[in-house]
Amino acid sequence: MSDEKMLSRTIRIDLIPDVPTEPAPESRKKRVVIATSLRKPTAQSPTRAQVGRDWRYQELLQSIYDATLVAGMDGKILEANIRATDYLLFSREELESMNVLDIISGSDATLISSICGNLENERHTLIQAYCVRKDGTFFPAEIAVNRLRLTDGGLCFFIRDITLRRQAEEMLRTEHNAIQNAGNGIAVVNLDACLEYINPAIEKMWGLDQGEEFFDVPVVRLFSDQAQASKMVAELLNTRSTWTGELVARRKNGSEFFVQVSATRNRNADGELVGIVFSFVDSSDRKRAEEAMREAERNRVVLESLGAACHHLGQPATILQANLELLNIQLAGSDESVQNLIKSSMENMDRLGEILHKLHAVNQYQTSEYLGMGGPGQTDGCRIIKI
Numbered sequence: 001m002s003d004e005k006m007l008s009r010t011i012r013i014d015l016i017p018d019v020p021t022e023p024a025p026e027s028r029k030k031r032v033v034i035a036t037s038l039r040k041p042t043a044q045s046p047t048r049a050q051v052g053r054d055w056r057y058q059e060l061l062q063s064i065y066d067a068t069l070v071a072g073m074d075g076k077i078l079e080a081n082i083r084a085t086d087y088l089l090f091s092r093e094e095l096e097s098m099n100v101l102d103i104i105s106g107s108d109a110t111l112i113s114s115i116c117g118n119l120e121n122e123r124h125t126l127i128q129a130y131c132v133r134k135d136g137t138f139f140p141a142e143i144a145v146n147r148l149r150l151t152d153g154g155l156c157f158f159i160r161d162i163t164l165r166r167q168a169e170e171m172l173r174t175e176h177n178a179i180q181n182a183g184n185g186i187a188v189v190n191l192d193a194c195l196e197y198i199n200p201a202i203e204k205m206w207g208l209d210q211g212e213e214f215f216d217v218p219v220v221r222l223f224s225d226q227a228q229a230s231k232m233v234a235e236l237l238n239t240r241s242t243w244t245g246e247l248v249a250r251r252k253n254g255s256e257f258f259v260q261v262s263a264t265r266n267r268n269a270d271g272e273l274v275g276i277v278f279s280f281v282d283s284s285d286r287k288r289a290e291e292a293m294r295e296a297e298r299n300r301v302v303l304e305s306l307g308a309a310c311h312h313l314g315q316p317a318t319i320l321q322a323n324l325e326l327l328n329i330q331l332a333g334s335d336e337s338v339q340n341l342i343k344s345s346m347e348n349m350d351r352l353g354e355i356l357h358k359l360h361a362v363n364q365y366q367t368s369e370y371l372g373m374g375g376p377g378q379t380d381g382c383r384i385i386k387i
Contacts, residue, residue: 067159070148075100075112078154087161089134100157105130105138115155119147131159140166185280188266189219193233196275205259205282207251219278224248224256232263236276241265246283257284310360317356321349
């Protein structure tokens with residue numbers, strides 16, 4: 001098998017998925033010194049003389065960035081570089097009296113057997129585990145194991161501290177969960193303004209069965225006025241870093257609702273523009289509340305105006321009614337037509353008084369069609385206050 005094919009074949013082993021919460025027990029620390037001293041290299045394990053102290057080999061070993069341990073096929077450590085002493089806090093002499101199983105938390109002899117079996121099939125082995133330092137503390141590590149061709153049957157362990165990467169992964173997982181469970185709709189679009197990601201809140205707002213329906217679809221399809229939405233996207237991609245405003249959105253079933261939009265440019269680690277991140281808040285309830293407040297204010301103004309009108313009209317109406325009664329007394333026995341006019345005027349004054357009384361008692365603004373003049377689509381100017 002060629003070296004290229006061999007290097008492409010890797011087996012992964014995961015040990016202890018969770019961080020240990022307690023330091024290594026004292027008994028384990030003692031076993032590091034005592035138990036490993038009882039181990040003897042097998043016939044297949046290379047001796048230190050076989051590994052050699054060639055200066056080129058040593059220079060290469062010490063210059064490797066990862067902590068590196070050279071071990072026999074039984075796992076007994078034969079060589080360690082400076083990086084290994086920095087990571088594990090053991091001296092080189094202490095490490096060379098130990099077995100790799102003593103520093104890989106949760107491991108046992110079956111691990112070495114698995115590694116050797118994998119390497120017999122010309123595969124690499126990648127181990128995700130926690131390593132134990134001399135002081136009993138732990139750190140997450142990624143350990144790559146392969147055959148060391150410079151020796152006869154040796155193993156080489158490359159140990160990398162992945163604490164920062166594990167923290168970054170945990171933070172990304174937390175942020176993802178927060179976005180997935182956010183009440184606001186979150187959407188990410190690329191430079192073509194097509195959707196790459198939407199969270200469940202958007203699926204709920206737009207009435208989607210599943211988010212995949214809108215993947216690779218232009219974000220302007222979410223809105224009723226696509227021309228206005230296109231203008232917003234163009235401003236964000238070309239001139240503005242953020243955009244805030246309110247737009248009318250269109251659900252899958254065609255119904256419309258208001259959304260408050262907050263958008264900002266999305267950049268990669270190199271600062272290059274890669275798209276836009278949108279945040280949507282359904283503002284329909286707020287719109288309805290605002291409309292209800294405007295309606296209440298309009299009712300209040302109308303009712304107050306009616307009260308003021310009744311007050312201002314009441315006094316003149318009272319005077320007119322009194323004058324008509326005086327005229328009726330003074331013109332008693334006069335021409336019948338005059339008497340009829342006075343009588344009609346007094347009846348209408350009584351009616352006017354009743355109307356003013358009803359208007360003054362109105363406490364809810366309602367209108368009704370005026371004399372049947374209003375029709376479908378023609379109600380403006382044809383409705384009066386209902387009393």
